[in-house]
Amino acid sequence: xxxQSPTLMTTTLAADERxxxxxxxxxxxxxxxxxxxxxxxxxxxxxxLSMLWGGRDAFTTFGFKFLYSTDWDAVNLKFGALVPIYGxxxxxxxxxxxxxxxxxxxxxxxxxxxxxxLRGPVSAAIELLAGIPSIIYGMWGLFVFVPIMGEYVTPWLxxxxxxxxxxxxxxxxxxxxxxxxxxxxVLAIMVIPFISSVMREVFLTVPTRLKESAYALGxxxxxxxxDIVLPYTRSAVIGGIFLGLGRALGETMAVTFVLGNxxxxxxxxxxxxxSIAATIANEFTEADSDLYRxxxxxxxxxxxxxxxxxxxAAKLMLRRLSRQEGxx
Amino acid sequence: xxxxxKTRFVAVGLAGxxxxxxxxxxxxxxxxxxxIYPILSKWSDSYHNATGNKVNYQSIxxxxxxxxxxxxxxxxxxxxxxxxxxxxxxxxxxxxPSVIGGVVPVVNVEGVDAGKLRFTGPLLADIFQGKITKxxxxxxxxxxxxxxxxxKAITIVHRSDGSGTTFNFVNYLxxxxxxxxxxxxxxxxxxxxxxxxxxxxxGVAAYVKQIKGSIGYVELAYALQNKMSYAAMQNAAGxxxxxxxxxxxxxxxxxxxxxxxxxxxxxxxxxxxxSWPITATNFILVYKQPRNSAGTKAALDFFKWAWDxxxxxxxxxxxxxxxxxxxxxIEAYWQSEIQL
Numbered sequence: 001x002x003x004q005s006p007t008l009m010t011t012t013l014a015a016d017e018r019x020x021x022x023x024x025x026x027x028x029x030x031x032x033x034x035x036x037x038x039x040x041x042x043x044x045x046x047x048x049l050s051m052l053w054g055g056r057d058a059f060t061t062f063g064f065k066f067l068y069s070t071d072w073d074a075v076n077l078k079f080g081a082l083v084p085i086y087g088x089x090x091x092x093x094x095x096x097x098x099x100x101x102x103x104x105x106x107x108x109x110x111x112x113x114x115x116x117x118l119r120g121p122v123s124a125a126i127e128l129l130a131g132i133p134s135i136i137y138g139m140w141g142l143f144v145f146v147p148i149m150g151e152y153v154t155p156w157l158x159x160x161x162x163x164x165x166x167x168x169x170x171x172x173x174x175x176x177x178x179x180x181x182x183x184x185x186v187l188a189i190m191v192i193p194f195i196s197s198v199m200r201e202v203f204l205t206v207p208t209r210l211k212e213s214a215y216a217l218g219x220x221x222x223x224x225x226x227d228i229v230l231p232y233t234r235s236a237v238i239g240g241i242f243l244g245l246g247r248a249l250g251e252t253m254a255v256t257f258v259l260g261n262x263x264x265x266x267x268x269x270x271x272x273x274x275s276i277a278a279t280i281a282n283e284f285t286e287a288d289s290d291l292y293r294x295x296x297x298x299x300x301x302x303x304x305x306x307x308x309x310x311x312x313a314a315k316l317m318l319r320r321l322s323r324q325e326g327x328x
Numbered sequence: 329x330x331x332x333x334k335t336r337f338v339a340v341g342l343a344g345x346x347x348x349x350x351x352x353x354x355x356x357x358x359x360x361x362x363x364i365y366p367i368l369s370k371w372s373d374s375y376h377n378a379t380g381n382k383v384n385y386q387s388i389x390x391x392x393x394x395x396x397x398x399x400x401x402x403x404x405x406x407x408x409x410x411x412x413x414x415x416x417x418x419x420x421x422x423x424x425p426s427v428i429g430g431v432v433p434v435v436n437v438e439g440v441d442a443g444k445l446r447f448t449g450p451l452l453a454d455i456f457q458g459k460i461t462k463x464x465x466x467x468x469x470x471x472x473x474x475x476x477x478x479x480k481a482i483t484i485v486h487r488s489d490g491s492g493t494t495f496n497f498v499n500y501l502x503x504x505x506x507x508x509x510x511x512x513x514x515x516x517x518x519x520x521x522x523x524x525x526x527x528x529x530x531g532v533a534a535y536v537k538q539i540k541g542s543i544g545y546v547e548l549a550y551a552l553q554n555k556m557s558y559a560a561m562q563n564a565a566g567x568x569x570x571x572x573x574x575x576x577x578x579x580x581x582x583x584x585x586x587x588x589x590x591x592x593x594x595x596x597x598x599x600x601x602x603s604w605p606i607t608a609t610n611f612i613l614v615y616k617q618p619r620n621s622a623g624t625k626a627a628l629d630f631f632k633w634a635w636d637x638x639x640x641x642x643x644x645x646x647x648x649x650x651x652x653x654x655x656x657x658i659e660a661y662w663q664s665e666i667q668l
Contacts, residue, residue, distance in 0.1 A: 073519035074490070075512070142531075147538050176483060176539055178524055261488030261525030272524040278488075282527060285389030286490025286516045288409075 048304055055298025057291055066298065072263035072274075074283075079295035081302050083263050087180060087273035088306065091255060092248040094184025094269070099191045099248075100241055106192070107199030112221055112229075123200060130193035138257035141186040146258055150177025154270050157181075173270030176260070181269040183259040187251055191244035198240025202233040235318055242314045249307050252277040276303040356627045359386040360393020360406030363492050363547070364427055364610045370641045371634040378637075383630055390492055390516060397421065397613045403623040405613040408492020409516060413590045422616045422665045423590045424658045426631060428580045428648040431497050431606040432571040434556040435543045436536050437463055438478060442551075443570050445559040446471050449504030449597070449605065452561070455543060456484055456501065457508060458522035463541060471562075484523025485535045485544030490516040493529065496608035497545045500596035504605075545606075548576075549646035563605045564597050575604035576648040583607075585654055591661070607648075614666065621668045628662060 052059075058066055058079060069080025106126065110119050154175040161171040173179065206229050214224045230237065260272020261282060276299050287293040358368075365387035372383035388396075390407040397405030398419050406426065416423055433452060435445055447455075448471055454460045460467055463477040487494045495516045502509040512518050524539075526532040529550040536544040536556060548571050551558045560568045569575045582600030583593060597605050612631065618624035639649040650658070 071519070074517040075515045075519065142534055142538075150538065174481065174483065176524060178535070178539075256488070256527050257531070261527070262523065263519065282489040282525070283517055286391045288391040288394065288490070288516060 048301065051297055051301040051304060055294055055301050057294035058298035061291060062295075066295075067302075070263070070265050072279075074287075074289075074292055077289060077291050079292070081276070081299055083265050084274050084276040084279045084299060085302060085306060086265060087183075087259065087275040088249055088277070088303065090180050090269070090273070091183045091187055091259065091275060092245060094181060095187035095191055095248040096241070096245055098185060098188035099195055099244055102188070103192050103196035103199055103240075103244075106196040107203050108225055110200050111203040112225060123197070126193045126197050126200075130197065134190065134251060134254045137186055137190050138254035141182065141254060141258040145186065146177040146182060148177075149182050150175050153177075154181075157270065169267045170269050173266075173268035176270070176272065178258050178260040178272055179268075179270045180259065180273045183255050183273075183275070184269075186254050186258055187248045190251065190254060191248050194247060195240050195244040198243060199233075199237055202236040202240070203229055205236075206232050234321065238314065238318055238321075242311060245310065245314075246307060249310065250277055250303065252281045256281055276300070276306070356381060356383045356404070356623060356630055357385075357402045358383065358393075358404040358406060358612075358627065359388050359396040359402045360404075360613075361390045361408045361492050361610055362387040363408050363429065363608070364406060364647075366549075367427055367638075367642050367645050367647050370645065371638045372630070374638065374641065375630055375633055378633070381626060381630065383627075389490065391490065394613065397615075400615075400619065403614065403618070403620060404627045407611050407613065408608065409495045410590075410592045410594065410609075410611050411613065412592055416590050416592075416613075420616050421613045422661070423592070423611050423613050424631075424661060425591055425609045425650060425654065426612045427610055427642060428576055428595075428650065429608050429610070429646070430548050430571055430576040430579075430604050430648075431493055431500075431545050431608055432548050432551050432558040433543060433545050433561070434533070434536050434551050434558050436538075436540055436557065437480070438540070440475065440477075440557055442555075442557045443560055444475065445557070446562070446568050447559050448562040449500065453501045453505030453508040455482060456486075456521075456523075457505075457511070458484070480541040483539050483542040484520070485532050485539065485542050486520050486523050486525055487517075487529075487532060488525030488527050491528075492516065492608065492610070493545065493547055494518065496594065496596055497606060499594050500606045503597045547608075547646070548572075552646060561605050563601075563603050564599050565601050565603070567601050569602060569604055571604055573643055573646065573648050575602055576607045577651065579603035579605070579607035580609070580648060580654065581651045585657060591658075616665055617667050624666070625668045628666070628668075632659070 062069065062079065066079065066081055067085075068082050069078075070082050071078040071080045072083060073079070110122055114122065154173070154177060157171040158173070158175070162168050164171075210228050210232065211224055214228050219227070255275050256278040259275060259278055261274055261278060262272040263274055264271070266273070280296050280299055284293070284296050287296055365385065368383070368385050372385065376382055385406075386402075390409060393405040394407055394411070396402045398421075411421070411423060433447060437445070451460070451467055451471060454467065461482055462479060463482060464479045468477060469475075495514065498508070498512065498514045498518050501512075502514045512521065524535060526535040526544070529546045532544040532546050533550050533554045533556060536542045536546075537554065546556070548558075550556075551571070558571055560570050562568050578600050579595055579598040582603050583595035583598045585591065585593060591611065593609075595607050595609055598607060614624050614627060635650055635655050642649045
């Protein structure tokens with residue numbers, strides 16, 4: 001230490017100064033990104049609390065009955081959220097049942113099967129699909145898809161699936177063309193771009209040598225995808241699926257156009273129903289009494305809760321999956 | 329008290345901003361029913377050309393219009409459902425009609441041309457309650473002896489959004505059917521016993537056009553533009569009438585405005601041989617003692633100008649201009665009720 005030359009001393013001094021400056025910059029940076037993260041938390045709690053506050057009239061008036069009552073009567077001011085909650089969950093479920101396998105197929109085709117020249121254009125097309133505003137899907141659904149459903153699909157469903165012993169009632173109903181099944185299919189088309197583009201991106205991250213080794217051992221393409229690609233990317237794939245699910249739960253305009261907006265609970269998927277977001281969008285402007293408006297805001301809060309519960313369940317499932325992975 | 333002070337601050341602040349934005353001519357701000365938006369934007373365009381004054385109308389729905397005028401953020405509000413005199417007095421508001429339109433039942437039944445199918449009020453109420461489910465029901469055949477209707481299920485199409493169109497339609501059904509009044513009632517949105525809901529007039533029109541055997545209700549303009557098969561209705565005098573500007577005007581003229589305090593009158597089921605039974609009125613709300621009296625005066629001038637000069641434009645859009653005696657009654661009401 002004592003034998004340090006003057007030049008070395010100045011460099012250490014300069015280095016110390018730089019370290020201090022870096023530490024300051026680091027601290028500032030940390031605060032900045034923390035503020036960004038906290039902003040999300042504050043916005044989230046703020047939105048949840050203000051909806052809870054706005055809906056307090058409905059919650060205090062109806063209590064727990066608000067959750068399981070099928071009433072929706074603006075004349076006698078009786079409101080219940082069961083029909084919209086049911087419609088929201090069922091349409092989102094139908095959408096996911098269709099969208100997940102199709103998106104998986106798209107991503108698989110684009111990363112493993114398709115010739116190189118085709119990958120670019122198709123991937124671009126999928127990203128473009130994701131950018132179409134939902135009202136366009138709604139209008140397409142109403143003017144193009146609904147007549148097809150009413151004319152061909154629902155009569156066929158009635159005659160065939162409608163006759164099945166257990167699932168039959170789901171597919172029996174008037175050939176209106178609008179209803180929960182139609183809404184679910186339109187939603188599926190809307191979320192496919194989201195899910196498939198996430199899947200495609202993460203499938204591309206699988207190291208080539210893993211796949212090449214499997215092929216070298218004689219695996220088929222399917223075996224490579226199912227046993228190598230999917231386990232490697234599982235959590236990201238499930239994340240993509242829940243991104244799509246979140247969108248399906250909250251979608252408003254497209255659903256409003258094709259769902260039929262009827263406040264009735266029915267077993268059949270061909271009957272019209274209602275969803276939380278559609279109810280709010282439809283009725284908020286003309287909600288002329290305080291309790292009515294409060295009930296609509298309370299519905300908004302419930303959509304928040306439903307989404308939260310669904311996503312939390314997904315996270316739990318993911319954690320259990322990764323734990324099982326460790327024991328294997 | 330606290331909220332009223334707060335809204336006053338907001339109102340003053342807003343007025344300040346608006347005032348600063350355009351200092352030269354009076355800006356007339358209004359908000360409310362979507363029903364009058366097409367004609368109001370036409371009128372305000374012509375009015376701007378004629379006088380240089382601008383009318384800024386936000387078509388946010390009747391509920392929003394009532395809320396905005398009560399908060400004092402606009403000079404006039406607009407509602408398809410009249411407020412009763414007590415509510416008006418509590419809020420210090422005056423109310424008068426602006427323009428008249430009509431709601432017509434539209435059907436999608438094979439082989440039935442526009443205006444051929446006929447309904448009575450109670451029959452329409454029974455159909456919309458789901459009590460009559462087939463087009464070949466004897467009750468329908470009874471008032472339509474000339475038509476041969478097929479054995480097809482009836483699908484009801486109603487509005488999914490709260491609306492003045494719905495209000496006037498169910499108000500009529502409540503007047504002609506005690507059972508409807510007891511079980512469903514009236515309002516801008518009701519609990520429909522059966523059917524599917526379309527968003528807006530265009531949503532109902534689209535559903536009716538697509539679903540075979542359906543029946544819905546829309547404003548006349550939508551029925552005509554979409555070339556839909558509308559139905560004739562039996563009116564209070566027992567006559568079957570076709571929906572038209574003439575029959576709407578007849579209803580507006582024969583309605584008992586003279587005895588309606590603050591024009592609190594829904595002119596459905598109006599008396600008179602030629603009256604269309606589901607005629608609708610839009611109402612304008614202004615303050616009786618406005619803080620912004622220049623703005624309110626400008627708004628009243630605008631409506632006066634529109635009634636004097638805008639009849640042809642109204643008729644071109646399938647609205648009915650107010651009858652002359654009604655305009656005179658409104659002006660007398662302004663004189664006595666509104667302090668500028």
